[in-house]
Amino acid sequence: MDFWMIITKLILIIYIAFTNAYFQGQDLGWVIFVLLIYFCLNLLAYIFHSTTIRKVMLFFTALFIILCQHVLDPSLIILLPLCLFELMSYYIQKSWVLLLVSCLPELVLKESLRIPYGLSTSLSFVIFYLVFTHTKKLTLYTDRLDKMRQDMQRLTRKLNENEAYIKQSEYTLKLEERNRLSQEIHDSIGHSMTGALIQMEAAKHVMNTDKEKATDLLQNAINISKEGIESMRLTLKNMKPETDQMGLNRLRLLIDAFSSKHGIPAPFTHKGNLDKITPLQWKVIIENTGEALTNVLKYANATVVAIDIQVLNKFVRLEIKDNGQGMEKLKKGLGIVGMEERTAALHGTIIVDGSKGFSVTTLLPLAT
Template sequence: MELWIIFSKLIIILLLSFSYVQSKTSSLAVIVLAILVYFSINITLYLIRSGRVKICIHLVSIVLIFITFREVNTLFILLLPNHFYELSWPFFKKKWVLLVMGLLPVFFVPHLQASYGLVALFCFVVYFMTSHYSHRLIKYENTLDKMRMDMQRLSKSLNENKEYIRQSEYTSRLEERNRISQQIHDSIGHSMTGALIQMEAAKTLIAIDQTKAVELLQNAINISKEGIEDIRITLKNMKPPTEQIGLQRLKLFIEEFSIQHQLRMPLVHKGNIDLITPIQWKIIAENISEALTNSLKYSGASEISIDIQVLNKLVRVEVRDNGKGIVSGKVVKGLGIVGMEERSASIKGTVIVDGTNGFSVTTLLPIV
């Protein structure tokens, strides 16, 4: 705002100088001296931040303007509107009142009425525009500061959530390790301890009572077998089902892909998912990933659906988008489709590509 005010004062001084050159009503040295004194006072005005000191400097400037108006050159009165508006602008809510008050001196300078009126209007417009845009700038800065604080708060909250998740995962792992350790100790540990006691007793009795020793060894063998069976059952219970791993990984991948690229991606699965083997899940995931990438590149689709069906003899996986498809109807197989076909063929499967209604890639894998 200050730059615009200084610029307006400079324009008025140039106007004053131009008018003086045309009229030459007073000494050039006196005019230059008055302008230098005015400049010096106004430079001080923009170097000081204290409001009271600024008001005093404005009053000194106004006094100087009236003195130079009476004693040096009447053209100096043209500098008055700038100081009047700058001094009184913050104290009036109705700015039109200031305009009227700023135009009042027109009646006391009859030979400068037109010039003074134009200068007063020019200064009012400058102050109105600078005040208006300064308020908008302050509003935008406050909004920006608020957004910056909100971002910092959200970033802090996000970091705290990440730390909480990390600690929760670590705590969950510790609890799982503790549960497994306790389970091994309670079931398998007791069995192994019992078998060891039986074998130690058999070792002691082997030279005295072989029949009893053989009986104890057989008990130890039976206990060991039970312990091994307990180990197998425990590991089986701890290991998640294959279909659960494959399906959950696929759901997670599809959800991340959907959020990242702003696409609707419904996933439907039917049939006995347990029949899908790990190698089949690997091929299904890779083929779906390749099909989604191709749809994203070429189709311009807003929705891509994934349909997994486990039938009697095969697994059918279809990826279909609602994009533009293939206008000519002839599909040109690139490296992506060829790669899908090779992966499927490695376990005697096949891939069917259709571009007539959107674009679809169907993977067929036999159930062994």
């Protein structure tokens, strides 16, 4: 706003100076001097960011214009409207009131000055109104942007705090799981081994005097050891996740990470008994899915990619299909070749189709 106000005032100053020079005014030197003082006062008003100082400078500038036009050159009065607009805008918000107040000097001006003053008032009002409205909108947008930036910073801070909390929670859960495992092993194995050791120590002492008693004690130690080993086996079996759960969770993590990082929806579906899929087959499925998603990101220019697993009677079928640009003539890159080699190692097959979008299908035979 300040820049356009200065430009407008410079235009008015040049107009007054040119008019005086053209009509060869007797006080041209003094007029130029007054115009320079007026310009310096306005620069001071714009330099200081304090609202109070600016109001004071604008007030004295208005008085200076009124005094100089009365004493020196009446044409200086055309500088007054813009100064009044700036000064009164701090107190009056309605534009029509500003225009009405700035037109009041018309009542006391000479007939020869009313038209120039009216034109100056009209021009100054239009420029001031446009600049003031634009500045107001710009300030509003800037405030909104600052608020959005603060919200983003707050959300980022909360996200970081949540991530730290999640990591701490995961670490705590691991510690709790380790503690639970340690306690269960201690309860199941420790007590059994201690009991078996006591039985064997007792058998050692009575072995020479009562062989039958020693045999019974050793048999008790064997039974206690077997029970302890079986208890530990059941504990470890209950803790170990199923193969299909491990593979499925790893695949879901891969797909979710791809979708959230790159903003491409990746719906995942599966059908059939996933227990039939072996750990090696899960490894190939996950690696082929990762390679296919990488190719989608590089070449497909797709907006969605679908992943589907079906466990059929004879084989497992994995399909990764996108809605991208496809490829009429297939050129196998290192990614596709690597997928074929991994799949062939398990006696499987890769089928690639680029006619409608791009799809990669992995077929792995099930163990009979």
